[in-house]
Amino acid sequence: MRPIAQGLFTDEASPRLVGGRDRDSGRIVFPCPANDRFEPVPLSRSGTLWSYTIQRFRPKSPPYAGPEAFSPFPVAYVELPGETIVEARLVDVDFADIAIGMALEFVTVPLDPDAADPVAIPAFRPAEAA
Amino acid sequence: MGDVCIIGIGIHPFGRTEGASGVDQGVFAVREALRDAGLEWSDVQFAYGASEAAGNPDTMVDQLGLTGMQFINVRNGCAAGGSALFSAQMAIKSGECDVGLAVGFDKHPRGAFDAKPAEYNLPEWYGDAGYMVTTQFFANKIMRYMHVNGISRETLGRVSEKAFRNGEKAPHAWRRQPVALDEILDAPMVSDPYSKYMFCSPAEGGVALILASEKKARELGIAPIRLKAATMRTRPPGSFEVFAPSIDIERGGSATNIASRDAFEIAGMGPKDIAVAQLQDTEAGAEVMHMAENGFCADGDQEQWLAEGRTEIGGALPVNTDGGCLACGEPIGASGLRQVYENVVQLRGAGGARQVPGNPRAAYSHVYGAPGVSAVTILER
Numbered sequence: 488m489r490p491i492a493q494g495l496f497t498d499e500a501s502p503r504l505v506g507g508r509d510r511d512s513g514r515i516v517f518p519c520p521a522n523d524r525f526e527p528v529p530l531s532r533s534g535t536l537w538s539y540t541i542q543r544f545r546p547k548s549p550p551y552a553g554p555e556a557f558s559p560f561p562v563a564y565v566e567l568p569g570e571t572i573v574e575a576r577l578v579d580v581d582f583a584d585i586a587i588g589m590a591l592e593f594v595t596v597p598l599d600p601d602a603a604d605p606v607a608i609p610a611f612r613p614a615e616a617a
Numbered sequence: 618m619g620d621v622c623i624i625g626i627g628i629h630p631f632g633r634t635e636g637a638s639g640v641d642q643g644v645f646a647v648r649e650a651l652r653d654a655g656l657e658w659s660d661v662q663f664a665y666g667a668s669e670a671a672g673n674p675d676t677m678v679d680q681l682g683l684t685g686m687q688f689i690n691v692r693n694g695c696a697a698g699g700s701a702l703f704s705a706q707m708a709i710k711s712g713e714c715d716v717g718l719a720v721g722f723d724k725h726p727r728g729a730f731d732a733k734p735a736e737y738n739l740p741e742w743y744g745d746a747g748y749m750v751t752t753q754f755f756a757n758k759i760m761r762y763m764h765v766n767g768i769s770r771e772t773l774g775r776v777s778e779k780a781f782r783n784g785e786k787a788p789h790a791w792r793r794q795p796v797a798l799d800e801i802l803d804a805p806m807v808s809d810p811y812s813k814y815m816f817c818s819p820a821e822g823g824v825a826l827i828l829a830s831e832k833k834a835r836e837l838g839i840a841p842i843r844l845k846a847a848t849m850r851t852r853p854p855g856s857f858e859v860f861a862p863s864i865d866i867e868r869g870g871s872a873t874n875i876a877s878r879d880a881f882e883i884a885g886m887g888p889k890d891i892a893v894a895q896l897q898d899t900e901a902g903a904e905v906m907h908m909a910e911n912g913f914c915a916d917g918d919q920e921q922w923l924a925e926g927r928t929e930i931g932g933a934l935p936v937n938t939d940g941g942c943l944a945c946g947e948p949i950g951a952s953g954l955r956q957v958y959e960n961v962v963q964l965r966g967a968g969g970a971r972q973v974p975g976n977p978r979a980a981y982s983h984v985y986g987a988p989g990v991s992a993v994t995i996l997e998r
Contacts, residue, residue, distance in 0.1 A: 492742035506863070516834060517863035518740065538764070540756030541809040542747065550734060563752050564761075564864065568673025573746060574757075582809075587764045598891045608746045 488597060491606040494519060497529050502595055504609055506571060510598035515571045531567040532593045539577060539585055539615040552606075554599040561578055561612040563612050565591055576610040618763030618936075619814045619831025621706040623996070625654025626961045629722070629955025631822035631945040632752070639671020639948070642823035642893040643722030644680045650718070650825035654839065655839040662714040663687040665704045667721035669949035674720060695897075695986020696849055697721060698824070698953030699993055702994065705828050715830040717791070722823035722881075723948030736862050737988065740925035750818060750989070751846030752900075754859040756808035761857075763810070766917040768905060770810050771991030774801045775923040776901040777814045783930065786971035789955070791820055793946045815901040820946025826953035826961075842961050845884035845979075845995045852989025872991035873910040873983065880981075880993040881912070888912045893963045894934060895956035896940040897985040908936065910984055911993070933974045938963060950984075956982035957994055965998040972992030 508511040508528045519527045520528030545557035561577035563585075567610055577585065578596050592614045597605035627649025629642035637645075643666070651658060651998040658681045666674020666688065675688040691702040698721035705719040732751065734744040743749065762768060779799045784790035796814055804812035852858060855869020881887055888911070896911060898904035907920045913934055914922055922928060928936035939945060939959045940951060960980035962968050980996045 490743060492740060495742070514865065515863075531938035538757045539809075540753055540760055541806065542750065542753055543806045543808060546747040546750045547728075547731065550741070550749055551747045552745035553747050560746065560747075562757065564757055566866060571868070572866055573863045574861065576746075587761070606745075608742075 488580055488595070488607045490595070491598060491608050492578060494527065496595060496609060498613040501532065502593070503532055504593060506530045517571055519574045530570050530573070534565040534567040534611065536585070536587050536589045536591055536593050537566040537572050538587060541582055553599060554601060561585060563611060576608065577612070578610045579612040619711045619900050620843040620845065622829050622831055622834040622843055623826050623957070623961055624829045624837065624839045624841055625650040625656065625827030625836050626958050627651070627653060628789045628958050629823035631820055631883070631948065634821055637670060637723035639821065639823070640677055640724045640788060641933055642821060643668070643720050643825070644677050646825035647677065647681060647718065650827045650921040654751040654827045655837065656716070656827065656977045658682045659684050659715055660720050662716050663705070664718040665689050665691050665701035665709055665721060667693070667701040667950040669694070669714035669723055671724040673887055674722070675819070677720070683873050693989055694988070695948045695949055696990040696992040699847070699992020699994070700849050700955065702954060703849045704990065706844055706847050709830050711829055714831040716881045717828050718825060719828060719954060720782055720825040721950040721954045723858060723950040724821040725948065727819070732860070739860060739862070743860070743862060749860065751859055752811070754861070755902065757898045758765065758857055759900070760810060760815065762902065762906055768917065770802065770919055771798070772905060772920050772923045773810060773815055773901040774798050776898065776904045777801045779929060780937060780940045780943035783938055784940025786969070787939035787944070788869055789822070790940045791946045792940065800927065810898055811902070814834060815973040816942065817899050817942035817947050821925050822945070822948040822951045822955065822957050823889045824951045825959060826954060830951060833958070837851065840875060841977035843997045845886070846880040847992070847994045847998045848876045848880045848883065849990070849992040850879065856989050858989040860931060863875045866916045871910055873907060873985050876985065876991040876993040877911040877990065880995050888903050890979050891934065891981045891996065892975070892979055893960065893973045894936050894983070895938070895941065895959055895983040896935055896936055898943050900920065901943065901949060903985070904936060907983060907985065911981070930971055930973055938968065938971050938973060952985040953982070953992055956984065957996070960996050964996060
């Protein structure tokens with residue numbers, strides 16, 4: 488599955504998000520801006536839920552390129568300790584079980600699983616109990 | 618030097634007006650404001666006009682009269698109206714002019730605002746993945762705020778309930794039917810925790826304010842409403858704004874914090890001096906957060922404030938006395954000026970069924986918008 492955009496996550500068996508570190512201040516942002524001030528840096532695979540909502544209606548197309556048949560999906564902000572708070576989908580969780588502070592791990596999921604050539608987008612799912 | 622004064626106000630009812638363009642609604646508001654001030658269009662030396670999506674404001678001169686006057690168009694997102702007012706008062710403060718106009722109007726299509734990634738310096742994938750949705754951001758922001766500050770969903774519902782109840786009493790409001798708290802809470806969800814009654818809608822409308830120097834107001838024999846402060850500010854580091862793929866762990870303040878702090882300082886007042894406030898309420902939680910961001914209460918106190926009715930028209934600090942954006946809808950160019958219009962009505966004691974009791978002397982207005990802009994005014998009679 489090809490990524491929705493180049494440079495968003497690493498090309499590893501268990502991919503990681505790629506952020507950008509400000510060469511001067513050390514501040515980390517996501518995604519990595521395409522300029523010399525920031526250098527790409529792989530981000531932590533695990534984090535905690537900072538906030539979330541459920542997207543209950545189909546976003547307008549364009550720009551939304553998800554499936555025509557709409558199912559509500561959670562949009563979260565996930566705190567990666569010491570790095571930054573990133574926006575991403577939440578997957579593999581019942582809406583009623585979502586709770587701020589829950590432990591999460593990074594995964595990639597298809598934007599439209601039924602597409603002929605689906606693209607992968609960043610997401611997080613509940614961390615497996617150690 | 619005297620204060621800049623508001624000597625005339627006009628409004629075209631908000632909502633949906635078939636057959637009237639945004640410009641038409643702006644012209645209507647200007648004529649109302651001129652009548653209110655007892656002035657002719659030819660008396661107006663300059664104008665600042667705000668519109669986001671309904672054409673160039675300076676085309677209004679076709680209908681109002683080709684007097685050769687100076688007319689500057691303002692586009693500044695949700696702060697457009699506030700920016701027009703700020704600019705207009707500067708022209709009078711400078712001594713360059715003594716009678717001018719701040720006008721704003723808009724006419725948006727139905728449904729959520731259309732936003733494209735490139736307009737916000739964002740990559741295309743961000744829109745493809747379904748994140749160019751303003752309601753998502755607002756919902757995420759309040760979900761965090763509720764968690765940290767102990768605000769219940771019922772409090773959000775109370776804000777909407779108040780808005781529709783106040784809107785019923787405001788002739789210029791769009792939604793003028795009260796809605797019961799249970800119905801608000803149980804309505805279909807748009808973006809959790811917000812149901813459909815907790816978001817405002819893009820709308821139409823126009824507002825015009827005639828400004829004058831204090832000397833000019835005296836000459837005209839008009840009891841002036843004084844513009845004690847008008848500020849427009851942008852965001853500091855660590856704020857949480859719409860369309861953010863990432864935000865800093867180290868949280869900072871907001872554009873509102875800065876605009877509010879500076880406005881109070883310029884006016885020589887504090888939150889306790891304010892008798893009525895119009896706070897940006899594009900969604901119910903915005904009013905809740907903005908109560909604290911503007912310094913009227915501490916984070917978390919809103920739970921008790923709403924439960925006790927302290928922001929009702931008869932409460933300690935009436936907030937959004939005309940129903941705010943929730944009841945009036947949001948025509949971007951006009952929305953911030955509507956708040957000032959409503960404050961002038963309240964300070965004149967002309968609010969009728971929605972009049973704040975006790976002869977209010979000082980009134981506060983606040984707008985906030987993408988990508989982290991805020992405008993505040995403080996009026997005094």
